[in-house]
Amino acid sequence: MERIAIYPGSFDPVTNGHLDIIERGTQIFDRLIVVILKNPKKQFLFSPDERIEMLKTSLLDFPSVEVDTYDGLLVDYAAQRKAHAVLRGLRALSDFEYEFQMALMNRRLKREIQTVFLMTGMRWIYTSSSIIKEAAMFGGDVEGMVPPLVLARLREKFPVLANPR
Ligand code: PNS
Secondary structure (H helix, E strand, O other): OOOEEEEEEOOOOOOHHHHHHHHHHHHHOOEEEEEEOOOOOOOOOOOHHHHHHHHHHHOOOOOOEEEEEOOOOHHHHHHHOOOOEEEEEEOOHHHHHHHHHHHHHHHHHOOOOEEEEEEOOHHHOOOOHHHHHHHHHOOOOOEOOEOHHHHHHHHHHOHHHHOOO
C-alpha cells in the first residue's frame, strides 16, 4: 500500500526549515502532498499563487512531492487524498502546545488520520516564516534561511532588503 502523507501549513513563505522536514518526510512516505491551507489566525504577506510558485520552484528536485491548496478542514482534505498521515515539524518547546491542540482536534474530527512529528534540524530551530518576514521588512539579512526564489521575492516586497544590514 502506498503511504501518503499531507504536509499542511501556511507557507508564507516556505523556509529552509520546511524544506528540511519535506526532505526527511520523503524518506518515510512514498508520496508527500504539501498543501497550503487557511490559518484564520494569520495575515498573509504572499498570495496563494505566490506561495504555490515559491513552493513548486523550491521542490523541483523532489518528484514524489506535490503542491496543492485547499479551502477547508485539513482532515477532510487528507481523507479526499486518501492520506493516512499528517506531517508536522516541531521546533522549540513553544510549538508544542499549539501542535498538541491541533493534533488532538484533528484526531477527534477523523480518528484514522495520524499526526506524525519530525523534530526540526538544529540549524532551523529558530527559523519561522514570521520571524523571517519581520527581519526582512526592516532590512535584516535572511540569506541562507530561505530558498533563492523566496529571497528574491522578499527583496521585491521589501526594497530595503536589497542592501541588507
Ligand atoms: O503553518 P501554520 O500556519 O502553522 O499551519 C496551520 C494550518 C494551516 C495547518 C492550520 O491552521 C490548518 O489546518 N488550517 C485548516 C483548518 C483546520 O483544519 N484546522 C485544524 C483543526 S480545527
